[in-house]
Amino acid sequence: MNWKHFLGAVVAVAGLGVMAPAGAQTITLSGASQFNDDHAFTKALVRFEELVKQYYGKPINFTLHKNSELGLEKQYFEYMAQGKAVDYGIVSPAHMSTFSRAAPFIDAPFLFRDLDHWNKVLDADLLKPIADEIAQKADVMLIGYAGGGVRNIFVNKPVKNLAEMKGLKVRVQGAPIWSRAFAAAGLSPTVIAYNEVYNAIQNGVINAGENEAAGVDQMKFYEVGPNLAMTEHAITIRPICFSGKTFKKLPPDLQQAVLRAGKEAGAYGRQVESSEDSAKLDALEKAGKLKRIPFADRDQMKKLVDPVMAAYAKDIGVDTIFAQINATK
Template sequence: MRKLLMLFVTLLVIVSISLFADPIILKAADDHAEGYPTVEALKFMGKIIEIMTNGKYKIEVYPSAQLGSEKETIEQTILGAIDIDRVSVSPLVAFYPPIGVLTLPYVFRDQDHMWKVLEGPIGEELLKGLEKVGLVGLCYYDAGARSFYTVKKPILKPEDLKGLKIRVQKNPVMIELMKTLGASPVPMAFEEVYTALQTGVIDGAENNPPSYYETRHFEVAPYYSLDGHTRIPEVVLVSKVLWDKLTDEEKLIFKTAALASAEYEKYLWNQWEEMALKKVQEGGAKIFHPDVTLFQKAVQPLYDRYPAYKEFLERIQAVK
């Protein structure tokens, strides 16, 4: 009886500690605004972690780049000043070059192919590689596909881009893509694009459906060709400083919560895309679906300029 009583008291102490101990607060960074799919997914991940650890960990999400730009938050995550970070693959390339293969144009045939790659051995290998630079990659989030929209005519084949002035991000790969397809790349601040399209300074631009809708670019460039030339995913990172402090059980909880949040984020993103495509068509935009294989063949010379990605490219293209 005495042993049973002692066991009961011990259990009460354990439960009391889990219920009343102050939670460990973890900082999570995202540069998007409240309500954006990635922000909501991070919050969802945080709730799962809090529940599954009996309140030991509580995640506070800081949206709208409150903790800095993506480059800055990556640096802080490596140092352990930020615990969890949601960033695009693009700025990660400077820290871990192999993951840059995911930023190449037309590397994925379509959305289904992308997820087979990211959720398969290749995607896991790239996430694992991030540990070399002090980061732990938990999962990928969807960021949609960037496609061309133009003022005077749709882009249905590579030849349609010849001679056109297309706004691009200040990104070497995107600049090379335009040149390879025969267009003239025009690096330009995002805020200037609407007026540039309206006044004829540029003939077109490229972005994903939600951005095309939210910027009202469909009003001045109504031809939207869904070629999906880049499908650059997002990544959820954990600082290795934090990761090494977690128990094996906690690591499993964090990974499971991240994967669940990835599914939630996909659902939210698809909703955003469907809404955006519906709204732009209601606003007068015309949607086109060009043959992507024509563009993939046309950009082969660009791939040849990145020999470091050759093995990964071949493996990605072999995924069925």
Template sequence: MFVGGILVGAFLSAVGFSVFLRGQRLAGPDKSGGVANQMVLKLGHGLDTAHPVHVAMEFMKTRVEELSAGQVTIDIYPSAVLGSEVQCIEQLQNGSLAMTKTSAAAMENFIPEMSVFSLPYVFLDGDHYWKVLNGDIGTELLAKGESKFLKGLCYYDAGSRNFYTKQTPIRTPDDLKGLKIRVMTSKTAMDMVSAMGAAPTPIAWGELYSALAQGTVDGAENNPPSFSSNKHYEVCKHFSLDGHTRIPDMLMMSTKIWNKLDPQVQEWVQQAAQESSDFQRELWKKESIAALEKAKAEGVTVYEVDVAAFAAKVAPVHAAINNQEVRALLKQISEVK
């Protein structure tokens, strides 16, 4: 069982800040090598170590160590060893975990405005998407969780989400009728899949491979790197490039830990996080192309589809929005040029 701990204060005038949180592990084994007076921030997430987001987090760890001259490090626990996505978020809220990667879709359960990302066909293209995330709208959304003890540090590219299935090729929205499709625990995602005639089935990401293999669901929806790195191509041989949503991943930090950090440490962590976001975006472009090629080599057929037909099918999802904040966000996003 993983045992929570509390970061204890220490004075380190040599590095020019007053309060420095010392490296008592919040959970998991000691991986720091025992450096004296080293702050250790623990980061847990559910992705495997080959995923571009995990690689970006390793980049962030290196940058934090470089910026702080070794006084700050990050212990990274991948593959859900510290719990599911929601469990890690809850650990941030109680201060027993420093950081986690979560999808913006999971965050809508804590911050209703995050549901805007789960709405289908909100962004014109990738450039429009990143103008929004790196602008005022994205910055404001990162801060929305602070009342829930969740501070957003940066976004990671998760590309566009697409349907993939075991047996039925999805060439038109009607091909989804009657199929059980895995979705994240997101009401908006479930409403979207329902609008296309499929049965939305929330399943934890770490349990999806077995659910697909056992026939619990007929398919799922995600981006190419996640499809490939988790070897879903072994059971799903049809991948449709419908690009229904662009839902970013988010690096979140516990405000209970962040607020105890000296401003200099906060600056290091924030800088390393943003640099890791920039690094990950470039890596993601390469990995997305490679992932589709890998899938094709494994016998997956990739389909180009009429995106307009899918967008028309889910128009009622937009019409049914009754949250005024989300409606206002949609208008703001549409005005970003």
């Protein structure tokens, strides 16, 4: 049986227990994570499960499929939109672009000045109009915001400024804004599936990728890209998503528990990831697995990307939100 057939079989089986008929057996909710128990995303989803059980106070079952058992985040989002196989999961906004053009704006490059600015934007709920659009177009609810990892560029050679990065073949996420932003900065962006990045660098197809510490550690990207250029070009926002089709079938008291737990689990995930970020890099550097390379041209890189971001925000109709984010002190 090949991988696609195996995955299809797993999804078919997983889909059997997503929802229980009213008044029959205990409701089962199925979640998905690309990562293992140690990853911040998985920890946030486990906390979500614990909080739902606490706030609901009635019997309910959860099945969390880890280690990409049900594929990748893009597929989880499609399953949630269809109301089958996956009821909840953490998904990068870039993977929502098929349904909502505005979605990838949530954590586009150079959107946030620093972690403090990022927290203030989330606390002010400035992204709510985008979440509303995603719920309307994809029928997937963003019930909390995890993330908090600062993204840098891991490379197979040391690069410390824009001149040395010129033409660098770097893997970016699938949303067009990522390719446009990196191209504006003089790099050569390439869209490659997340699980193929390691081999692509190893085989010389690309020179680099970009990720937060948790991903670099989990995927062992440091083995093929041991030089971490500290561009700090993005701070991740990873929404905890919940299928709208599933949500509508839940009893009202469980719906309330899901919404409350989602918000709190997101805040927990942000705290976990942002606090683990530098600790993971410290440990990897101490073990001789990677080297942090100070990046001299972050301000210049941002200046090159800013017009692209402004045009993108206007194009997708979120220029007001973009202005509000920039005005947040």
